Amino acid sequence: MAEQVDGGLLHVDVELDVLSRNDSVAARNRTFFREQRIVALNLMSSPGSGKTTLLEQTIRWFAAANEAAAPSISVIEGDQQTKNDARRIREAGASAVQVNTGDGCHLEASMVARALELLKPPSGSFVMIENVGNLVCPSMFDLGETARVVVISVTEGEDKPLKYPNAFLSADLCVINKIDLLPYLDFDLAALRGNILAVNPDIEIVEASCRQENTSWMQWLLAQSQRLEAENVGC
Amino acid sequence: MHEVGLAFDIVAIASEFAEKNGGSEIFGIELEVGECCGVMCEALEMGFVSARKETVAEHAELRIVRVPGVLQCMQCGRERPAEYLAEPCPECGSASRRIVSGREFRLKSIEMR
Numbered sequence: 001m002a003e004q005v006d007g008g009l010l011h012v013d014v015e016l017d018v019l020s021r022n023d024s025v026a027a028r029n030r031t032f033f034r035e036q037r038i039v040a041l042n043l044m045s046s047p048g049s050g051k052t053t054l055l056e057q058t059i060r061w062f063a064a065a066n067e068a069a070a071p072s073i074s075v076i077e078g079d080q081q082t083k084n085d086a087r088r089i090r091e092a093g094a095s096a097v098q099v100n101t102g103d104g105c106h107l108e109a110s111m112v113a114r115a116l117e118l119l120k121p122p123s124g125s126f127v128m129i130e131n132v133g134n135l136v137c138p139s140m141f142d143l144g145e146t147a148r149v150v151v152i153s154v155t156e157g158e159d160k161p162l163k164y165p166n167a168f169l170s171a172d173l174c175v176i177n178k179i180d181l182l183p184y185l186d187f188d189l190a191a192l193r194g195n196i197l198a199v200n201p202d203i204e205i206v207e208a209s210c211r212q213e214n215t216s217w218m219q220w221l222l223a224q225s226q227r228l229e230a231e232n233v234g235c
Numbered sequence: 236m237h238e239v240g241l242a243f244d245i246v247a248i249a250s251e252f253a254e255k256n257g258g259s260e261i262f263g264i265e266l267e268v269g270e271c272c273g274v275m276c277e278a279l280e281m282g283f284v285s286a287r288k289e290t291v292a293e294h295a296e297l298r299i300v301r302v303p304g305v306l307q308c309m310q311c312g313r314e315r316p317a318e319y320l321a322e323p324c325p326e327c328g329s330a331s332r333r334i335v336s337g338r339e340f341r342l343k344s345i346e347m348r
Contacts (some may be wrong), residue, residue, distance in 0.1 A: 198321040
């Protein structure tokens with residue numbers, strides 16, 4: 001609707017979401033993932049929570065578990081600078097595309113779309129999107145992912161979910177990482193779990209350590225794959 | 236500082252809209268920003284000053300209308316301000332709640348010539 005206001009200006013209603021551009025690209029990514037039966041996970045955390053190491057180990061565990069049955073994994077690595085993480089992922093045995101955001105503090109759907117063109121993930125596989133290490137900004141941007149995973153390590157504060165609730169609020173799974181360090185820390189695991197659930201009562205929680213095989217994390221991943229297969233059969 | 240990128244998006248969306256509707260210059264942009272949408276208005280305003288340079292919105296003023304964050308308890312239905320997301324319902328103590336308002340981040344209107 002347009003109406004004349006003072007000084008010959010025209011007041012025009014726009015009514016558009018500012019994130020609509022990102023959301024429309026995210027919707028295209030989501031359609032691609034669904035059609036290709038790909039489980040795409042958006043991994044968010046503070047810097048240093050262990051996302052890359054968890055991914056390296058996951059790639060190795062998948063390869064060791066059962067070569068015939070395990071879906072393949074490819075990775076989109078988001079960092080402000082360097083190609084270090086993509087190199088680490090390739091050394092672990094998976095395909096990886098590094099996205100450098102420069103001054104940007106998060107990944108956007110268009111960056112993922114461009115990375116997918118290079119990555120060419122196979123049907124029925126996993127695409128792990130490791131977001132820029134930052135608990136604030138990434139949670140605002142839909143990438144078209146199948147599910148969101150927030151990673152927190154036990155070397156961080158128990159009250160981090162309360163201080164930075166948005167990433168936990170928007171996630172489907174929380175991985176509590178580095179639990180092998182618990183004997184050396186004054187860390188209240190029960191308090192952390194309580195704080196995570198206070199922010200998001202519906203979130204699933206698994207504990208993980210890269211020094212021991214993580215059956216609950218692996219089971220959650222395979223459950224996502226099975227759920228997607230069941231949904232496709234349902235269609 | 237994702238607000239800087241968002242400020243550029245706002246200018247791009249407004250410029251595209253003005254162009255499609257016969258406008259050649261934008262003098263005002265009205266934005267609705269919810270308290271729980273993850274945007275810091277001060278940073279957005281600062282980013283907007285850079286984003287509008289050398290565009291049809293170069294002389295545009297940004298007007299931000301804040302939308303209060305409101306939570307509703309999923310157990311008893313009571314509504315409360317969304318100051319701290321993790322606080323349980325003061326009525327029944329339930330942690331289960333939904334955000335009824337405050338996630339808005341919309342370009343409402345523009346003033347153009």
